[in-house]
Amino acid sequence: MVNGFAISSSLGPGLVAFLPETSHHTLIPIAIWRPISYPIRIDPACILATANPPSGPPPQSCHLDPSPRTLLTDAMPTSPPPPAPDRKWWKSAVVYQIYPISFLDSNGDGLGDLRGILAKLDYLRDLGVDVLWLSPIYKSPLADMGYDISDYCDIDPRYGTLEDWDELCRGVHARGMKLMMDLVVNHTSDEHEWFLASKSSKSNPKRDWYIWRPPKFDAAGQRQPPNNWRSVFQGSAWEYDESTEEYYLHLYVAKQPDLNWDNPAVREAVWGLMRFWIERGCDGFRMDVINLISKADGLPDAPISDPEQEYQLASTLFANGPRAHEYIKEMHEKVLYKHDLITVGETPFTHDASQLAAYVLPANNELNMVFQFELMDLDAPLGVEHRPLEHREWSLKEFRAVVGRWQGFKREEGFWNATFIENHDHARAVSRFGNDSDEWRAVSAKMLAVLEVSLGGTQYVYQGQELGLRNFPRSWGVEEYKDVASQNYWNRVLEKRREEMRSRGEGEQDIDMSDVLDGFQRKARDHARVPMQWDATANAGFTDGTPWMRVNDDYETWNAAAQVDDENSVLGFWKRALRVRKTHEVLIYGDFADISSDHEQVFAYTRTLGNTTALVLLNFKETEVSFVLPSERGWSAFKLILQNYDGGLEDGRGIADRVLLRGFEGRIYVQS
Ligand code: GLC
Numbered sequence: 161m162v163n164g165f166a167i168s169s170s171l172g173p174g175l176v177a178f179l180p181e182t183s184h185h186t187l188i189p190i191a192i193w194r195p196i197s198y199p200i201r202i203d204p205a206c207i208l209a210t211a212n213p214p215s216g217p218p219p220q221s222c223h224l225d226p227s228p229r230t231l232l233t234d235a236m237p238t239s240p241p242p243p244a245p246d247r248k249w250w251k252s253a254v255v256y257q258i259y260p261i262s263f264l265d266s267n268g269d270g271l272g273d274l275r276g277i278l279a280k281l282d283y284l285r286d287l288g289v290d291v292l293w294l295s296p297i298y299k300s301p302l303a304d305m306g307y308d309i310s311d312y313c314d315i316d317p318r319y320g321t322l323e324d325w326d327e328l329c330r331g332v333h334a335r336g337m338k339l340m341m342d343l344v345v346n347h348t349s350d351e352h353e354w355f356l357a358s359k360s361s362k363s364n365p366k367r368d369w370y371i372w373r374p375p376k377f378d379a380a381g382q383r384q385p386p387n388n389w390r391s392v393f394q395g396s397a398w399e400y401d402e403s404t405e406e407y408y409l410h411l412y413v414a415k416q417p418d419l420n421w422d423n424p425a426v427r428e429a430v431w432g433l434m435r436f437w438i439e440r441g442c443d444g445f446r447m448d449v450i451n452l453i454s455k456a457d458g459l460p461d462a463p464i465s466d467p468e469q470e471y472q473l474a475s476t477l478f479a480n481g482p483r484a485h486e487y488i489k490e491m492h493e494k495v496l497y498k499h500d501l502i503t504v505g506e507t508p509f510t511h512d513a514s515q516l517a518a519y520v521l522p523a524n525n526e527l528n529m530v531f532q533f534e535l536m537d538l539d540a541p542l543g544v545e546h547r548p549l550e551h552r553e554w555s556l557k558e559f560r561a562v563v564g565r566w567q568g569f570k571r572e573e574g575f576w577n578a579t580f581i582e583n584h585d586h587a588r589a590v591s592r593f594g595n596d597s598d599e600w601r602a603v604s605a606k607m608l609a610v611l612e613v614s615l616g617g618t619q620y621v622y623q624g625q626e627l628g629l630r631n632f633p634r635s636w637g638v639e640e641y642k643d644v645a646s647q648n649y650w651n652r653v654l655e656k657r658r659e660e661m662r663s664r665g666e667g668e669q670d671i672d673m674s675d676v677l678d679g680f681q682r683k684a685r686d687h688a689r690v691p692m693q694w695d696a697t698a699n700a701g702f703t704d705g706t707p708w709m710r711v712n713d714d715y716e717t718w719n720a721a722a723q724v725d726d727e728n729s730v731l732g733f734w735k736r737a738l739r740v741r742k743t744h745e746v747l748i749y750g751d752f753a754d755i756s757s758d759h760e761q762v763f764a765y766t767r768t769l770g771n772t773t774a775l776v777l778l779n780f781k782e783t784e785v786s787f788v789l790p791s792e793r794g795w796s797a798f799k800l801i802l803q804n805y806d807g808g809l810e811d812g813r814g815i816a817d818r819v820l821l822r823g824f825e826g827r828i829y830v831q832s
Pocket residue numbers: 304307308344412448449506584585
């Protein structure tokens with residue numbers, strides 16, 4: 161046993177299996193030291209190719225949970241699997257992100273809720289979804305739409321009750337799906353009882369649960385924040401508390417105080433709330449800004465990157481800080497390793513891939529995967545300061561470079577991607593990377609679906625993406641932008657322009673904000689947050705009351721009911737595309753190779769797994785284009801399995817070395 165590798169510690173209570181160093185998959189001695197009352201099934205694909213016997217907690221489990229919840233999914237190979245990569249249920253899963261407040265309102269108050277989600281589970285299952293991820297539904301004053309939690313162990317009454325959540329969880333599991341919760345623990349709401357206690361006095365036992373510092377005083381004796389950090393949502397990252405005469409840190413808005421993770425009691429409290437949800441039946445966590453939990457020692461001033469601004473960009477001092485990995489490893493040891501969960505960390509402000517690798521590489525025992533934002537940042541202005549609400553033209557060359565880099569990144573060490581092109585923090589993909597005009601919208605949304613289903617990594621789909629929903633129009637005024645990030649940005653620019661006008665002695669009525677609104681129309685988070693478009697009835701069938709955000713103008717023609725029985729709709733295409741992905745595991749696990757050779761409008765690549773190769777051709781422009789395939793490959797043996805133009809698939813004949821692609825055409829071929 162000493163010479164073996166542990167392959168799983170969670171085969172069930174009392175079981176450990178070892179794989180002797182020289183053995184093949186069929187020789188797996190299993191040690192049983194407690195009686196068990198259920199059959200054990202070993203998935204050879206779960207064997208971890210680790211070179212050293214593990215120290216500390218064992219690696220993440222294989223899915224041998226005897227409960228009926230276990231998803232032995234399509235990833236289960238029928239023939240002996242290739243040795244790498246290591247297969248897991250969460251790798252082949254399709255995750256659908258729900259933004260609950262905008263999904264479906266069941267009681268007419270204008271806000272989506274849990275019973276609304278329950279009513280649509282069949283829709284989601286029919287789409288081909290395996291895991292639902294709920295953006296936060298905990299108690300919250302909604303200062304940042306629920307990413308400001310005031311009670312982690314209760315549901316906000318606007319969304320329902322814990323009993324509703326239990327019913328939803330049962331409904332999800334009964335359909336063979338899983339439920340993932342949003343874990344927002346870099347910060348709480350300022351209305352959380354932990355913060356209320358912390359704020360109540362300097363001697364309160366919870367004082368040190370948050371990051372409090374005394375003021376600094378400048379040469380003129382004016383009180384100043386402890387350092388010059390700028391909050392992600394504008395202004396100082398510090399808020400002064402009059403009664404205790406200290407500042408607390410908030411990387412986001414002042415109503416989101418940052419927890420002090422250096423305090424072990426805080427970490428224990430987080431493990432406790434994670435266990436609460438796991439015990440209730442949750443199957444995993446999306447971890448909000450999890451790379452911000454450790455800040456630079458001593459909280460030093462950030463370098464002055466913009467001398468005109470009072471507060472400075474400080475992400476290098478608060479992202480991926482000195483103890484971030486230590487804390488996530490502790491989370492793994494204390495909570496994660498005991499369960500077969502899906503875990504994905506949100507890791508913004510990081511483009512250094514090697515920094516992100518550390519969260520994901522299996523040898524590190526941290527998370528399954530992370531959301532990195534290089535593609536999402538592609539159409540923002542370049543420069544030190546990240547300006548997500550402004551638009552920059554991007555090129556396909558840049559797009560390909562980003563995708564290619566991450567597809568190949570540290571594969572031999574087990575790095576695993578999270579594949580997404582939309583979420584609640586970004587505008588709609590068809591408006592950013594396709595063409596959302598009436599003429600091209602459907603076909604370009606489908607082309608982006610071809611891209612998504614043919615990339616390696618766990619697949620994420622954001623609500624409405626499957627319908628080809630687009631940004632709301634430029635004619636809407638700033639009052640329709642409800643997001644605190646949009647509003648703060650608007651106010652800051654407005655204030656700056658007002659001051660400039662005043663200093664020039666001009667009238668304020670002449671302030672021109674049209675360029676800012678142009679940027680918002682293309683980039684604001686609000687576009688992803690308008691109500692889901694279910695049918696052509698009032699308010700798109702989202703609510704019988706007054707929706708909390710205005711419904712997009714196009715709902716009468718662009719809605720789920722209009723698409724659900726139409727195979728040629730964007731929704732019909734997504735269903736087909738997800739089925740194709742699930743039946744061709746080369747699309748999930750295959751090695752990626754870009755064969756576009758610097759083409760200006762075609763992104764072409766292959767994916768290879770064992771003897772199987774898939775070929776993907778994507779035209780990113782409106783015009784027809786002829787694409788020449790590299791000559792040496794014998795393309796005539798490749799068969800078309802997915803295409804986004806009507807008229808069905810070709811008759812199974814192979815392709816020639818030159819392919820004509822229509823505007824925004826996307827195709828997948830396979831050969832084996
Ligand atoms: C994450 C969330 C975003 C939120 C922020 C602060 O980036 O996705 O919506 O505003 O964290 O919690």
